[in-house]
Amino acid sequence: MQQHFASDNYAGICPEATAALLEANTGHAPAYGDDDYTRQVSDRLREVFETDCDVYFVFNGTAANSLALATLCQSYHSVICHPLAHVETDECGAPEFFSNGAKLLTAAGEQGRLTPEAITEVATRRSDLHFPKPRGLTLTQTTEVGTLYRPDQVATIADTARRLGLRVHMDGARFANAVAALDVAPADITWRAGVDVLCFGGTKMGLPVGEAVVFFDRKLSEDFAWRCKQAGQLASKMRFLSAPWLGMLTDEVWLKHARHANAMAQRLSAGLVAAGIELLFPTEANGVFARLPAAVEAGLRAKGWRFYTFIGAGGARFMCGWDTLPATVDAILADIRHLTGASDAIRS
């Protein structure tokens, strides 16, 4: 089966998650999260984040983000996000729908990152009754264009949010890649930096399905189970959503796989630069964003390569996953060199 660079959600289930899933498939277990596997992995996540966080498992990232944001605000509030934020560009209005109408307000920033200045401008732009009062802020780590927020950047943004009366949500669809790239403690770029709720992506890091919604402020999660149930996000066989996490969170398997994906992105990025292809953003995690000549893009697609060009600020996005092979990276680089006429003497 050919590997692709369209998304890290093209990859299969990593061996460790598969083993944990099969191990959980023994006999009967209580439903709706009342099973031992869900208890075990929730406790394990409390160890990973070094705090008594409240943990829920939902089927996908759009549900995780939308339901988490809905806990931060009322329908007449607004949530500030980056213009390239997934919640703004790729969730089909789900955040607005599940919050019964909270409005997303965009605040620009270079390289996919929010800035305190832009957040402040949007949050203080109007205070009249006709404007949806800002109450939430969402940042994506890693960002939709493959960049990172360093711990101090998260803290500065969260401090700004707190001063403005905003609750902070983190879309961590690629949180594993961020922790691996930054080499920090997960707590240092979440609750210690002022994040109130994290949507921890499981799907893209090697699980079969599912995301963890991790609340660092239990006042926010008081009724979240009911919100999940009403949204059709309460799995009856929850153990099969939660147990694979045990495979990932043992011996830091999640970070091993994230480091590999990040390394493949570095390999690809270096090869593209060597072939004279312009990068649109720095390669800081597992995504590579490049400006491809139209003929090269068409040629790659004709050769069967799948990659997105609708993400971020245009250009081509190449996402590396836990299972991306070095040979796959070298194969697309060889095709790109051939299509650009770059010398084969250039090695990736």
Ligand SMILES: Cc1ncc(COP(=O)(O)O)c(C=O)c1O
């Ligand atoms: C940054 C980001 N957030 C959220 C999501 C939503 O995830 P899902 O496609 O599982 O709804 C994605 C999708 O891959 C994503 O890239």
Ligand SMILES: C[C@H](O)[C@H](N)C(=O)O
């Ligand atoms: C863009 C698409 O929705 C998916 N979130 C991805 O990053 O591949």
